[in-house]
Amino acid sequence: MSEVLLRAQGVGKRFGGFVALQDVDIELRAGERLGLIGPNGSGKSTFVNCISGDFAQHDGTVTLDGHALAGLKPHRRARLGLARTFQLPQPFASLSVLENVRVPLLFSGDAARATQRGMECLEQVEMAAKAAMLPRELTQVEQRRLELARALALNPRVLIADEAMAGLSNSEVDQIIELLLRLNAAGTAVIMIEHIMRAVTAFAERLVVFVAGRKIADGEPRAVLGMQEVEDAYLGRQ
Amino acid sequence: MSATTIPVTAETAGPRNLAFWGGAIGIGVALVVILRLIGNDYGYFAGYFVLQYVVLASAWNILGGYAGYVNFGAAGFMAAGAYTAVALRKATGLDLIPGIVAAAFVSGLLGLGTGYLTLRLRGVFFSIATLCLAVVLQTLIVNWDYVGGSRGAYIVNPLEIPPFASWGEYMFIVMLVLAILTVGIARAVEHSRIGRGLQAIRDNERAAEAVGVPTLRLKLIATTLCGALMGVAGAPLPYYSGYLNPDAAFSLSYAVNAIAMPLIGGAGTWAGPVIGAVLLGTLQQAATVTISSALNLWIVGWMLVIFVALAPRGIMGWFRKRR
Numbered sequence: 113m114s115e116v117l118l119r120a121q122g123v124g125k126r127f128g129g130f131v132a133l134q135d136v137d138i139e140l141r142a143g144e145r146l147g148l149i150g151p152n153g154s155g156k157s158t159f160v161n162c163i164s165g166d167f168a169q170h171d172g173t174v175t176l177d178g179h180a181l182a183g184l185k186p187h188r189r190a191r192l193g194l195a196r197t198f199q200l201p202q203p204f205a206s207l208s209v210l211e212n213v214r215v216p217l218l219f220s221g222d223a224a225r226a227t228q229r230g231m232e233c234l235e236q237v238e239m240a241a242k243a244a245m246l247p248r249e250l251t252q253v254e255q256r257r258l259e260l261a262r263a264l265a266l267n268p269r270v271l272i273a274d275e276a277m278a279g280l281s282n283s284e285v286d287q288i289i290e291l292l293l294r295l296n297a298a299g300t301a302v303i304m305i306e307h308i309m310r311a312v313t314a315f316a317e318r319l320v321v322f323v324a325g326r327k328i329a330d331g332e333p334r335a336v337l338g339m340q341e342v343e344d345a346y347l348g349r350q
Numbered sequence: 351m352s353a354t355t356i357p358v359t360a361e362t363a364g365p366r367n368l369a370f371w372g373g374a375i376g377i378g379v380a381l382v383v384i385l386r387l388i389g390n391d392y393g394y395f396a397g398y399f400v401l402q403y404v405v406l407a408s409a410w411n412i413l414g415g416y417a418g419y420v421n422f423g424a425a426g427f428m429a430a431g432a433y434t435a436v437a438l439r440k441a442t443g444l445d446l447i448p449g450i451v452a453a454a455f456v457s458g459l460l461g462l463g464t465g466y467l468t469l470r471l472r473g474v475f476f477s478i479a480t481l482c483l484a485v486v487l488q489t490l491i492v493n494w495d496y497v498g499g500s501r502g503a504y505i506v507n508p509l510e511i512p513p514f515a516s517w518g519e520y521m522f523i524v525m526l527v528l529a530i531l532t533v534g535i536a537r538a539v540e541h542s543r544i545g546r547g548l549q550a551i552r553d554n555e556r557a558a559e560a561v562g563v564p565t566l567r568l569k570l571i572a573t574t575l576c577g578a579l580m581g582v583a584g585a586p587l588p589y590y591s592g593y594l595n596p597d598a599a600f601s602l603s604y605a606v607n608a609i610a611m612p613l614i615g616g617a618g619t620w621a622g623p624v625i626g627a628v629l630l631g632t633l634q635q636a637a638t639v640t641i642s643s644a645l646n647l648w649i650v651g652w653m654l655v656i657f658v659a660l661a662p663r664g665i666m667g668w669f670r671k672r673r
């Protein structure tokens with residue numbers, strides 16, 4: 113087993129009096145493929161926002177490579193190799209596809225080679241042919257690919273994909289799974305947050321389940337999905 | 351803004367820069383020659399009027415056009431520059447050029463301070479905060495006797511300033527140089543990674559931060575630069591009119607024009623505010639001469655209405671769409 117890359121300990125988040133996330137411990141090893149599932153509103157995106165630095169204030173600690181991330185803004189965490197995509201694609205609407213991907217490259221890494229590296233990232237997600245287009249001219253799956261390409265440009269060690277397949281057709285889902293597997297094979301640890309169970313089981317080597325802001329299961333996917341609590345949580349959903 | 355952005359590569363940047371600076375200097379020299387041939391002081395006066403707006407609008411555009419943060423406080427920064435020049439003159443006897451440098455410094459600091467205080471606010475809240483800043487600043491100046499308080503301050507200009515034909519020509523040429531430099535700076539920002547970062551902020555600040563853009567730092571750079579250049583636009587004002595009072599320095603016209611000119615010309619590109627300033631500035635100058643300056647804001651208002659309806663992306667955006 114390789115060493116722990118990302119470690120969340122006792123992570124929690126409250127919005128006013130509402131507890132959205134409570135006492136979550138998660139460890140992610142370098143190169144690992146982790147699936148994170150849970151019903152709507154169970155705190156998955158909230159967890160991502162705590163890790164990414166979007167929520168400056170939260171309970172617990174997050175470390176990357178043993179270094180505490182507390183106090184670091186999202187852009188600093190991104191440059192440390194912690195990349196996330198958004199549940200709804202958030203492209204830079206007035207910039208071309210290539211420029212979208214060049215933005216992270218201009219501010220981290222080798223700005224002089226940003227165009228070349230940007231095209232490489234687009235090739236990785238099979239979007240090189242659309243480099244000159246505007247985001248609004250893209251189909252939904254292409255917007256998802258762009259979102260991933262922009263995250264890839266950070267050369268991440270951890271990629272958190274928050275519902276990168278929502279709203280896609282079956283074959284499109286397969287394309288994104290394949291893409292994430294390729295990234296992972298190249299060494300990036302991936303946390304896949306997904307409602308599409310088929311995608312999670314095809315991808316994840318470990319599964320974490322959130323219910324009502326708490327982690328209720330963490331382990332080998334087949335075993336986790338066989339647990340009674342997990343089944344209960346999903347009753348009426350699947 | 352709708353046109354696809356072509357990255358400026360090292361090969362294309364060189365000739366383009368040469369074309370820009372060559373063109374700007376060429377136009378500048380031509381203007382000076384033409385005005386000298388006309389030989390009427392009114393020409394310099396009108397030219398200065400338009401060029402100060404080129405500076406002001408280009409400065410506003412760095413924060414408002416590139417980053418999408420609408421600053422209602424342009425008059426405050428402009429006045430800060432003008433009063434810095436007055437105070438410096440009174441305290442040390444140093445005149446216009448040192449006054450411009452000092453104004454850039456003071457207004458730049460003011461921009462930085464404003465940025466720290468307000469940039470956590472988004473959208474309309476930021477705009478209201480900048481408006482408040484201008485009001486607070488005006489109250490301070492009105493009560494500051496050293497620079498004349500509400501009565502204002504006089505600056506006596508020399509009649510002759512060789513090798514220039516007249517004081518008017520001198521003022522015009524100073525503003526011309528400032529305008530060329532400001533547009534050059536705005537253009538350089540636009541083509542730099544700072545400009546690209548500001549555009550990313552305008553489009554989606556949260557996503558920009560998520561992909562490694564240091565959003566707060568870029569916005570502070572923008573507010574500082576924007577403040578400094580607005581101060582530069584204001585610094586020659588007391589020398590131009592020989593008199594400065596709070597009503598003139600904090601005039602609503604500056605705040606309104608600083609926003610309207612980039613919007614009408616096309617915010618988000620360096621050429622937009624230049625086109626807007628020349629168009630609106632000339633119209634207002636013409637109205638002032640033929641009818642009355644009371645019509646100026648009325649004209650700006652109608653132009654805004656027309657453009658919002660017909661060309662919401664301004665003149666630049668309209669041309670790009672047709673191409």
Ligand SMILES: Nc1ncnc2c1ncn2[C@@H]1O[C@H](COP(=O)(O)OP(=O)(O)OP(=O)(O)O)[C@@H](O)[C@H]1O
Nearest residue numbers: 127130132150151152153154155156157158159199
């Ligand atoms: N900024 C916020 N302010 C207040 N409440 C919030 C905020 N963000 C999330 N919540 C609440 O916290 C709970 C968890 O939301 P979260 O988005 O983390 O769920 P999720 O597991 O990602 O759900 P989904 O599968 O629908 O994406 C929800 O009840 C949500 O309404």
Ligand SMILES: [Mg+2]
Nearest residue numbers: 156157158199
């Ligand atoms: Mg979510």
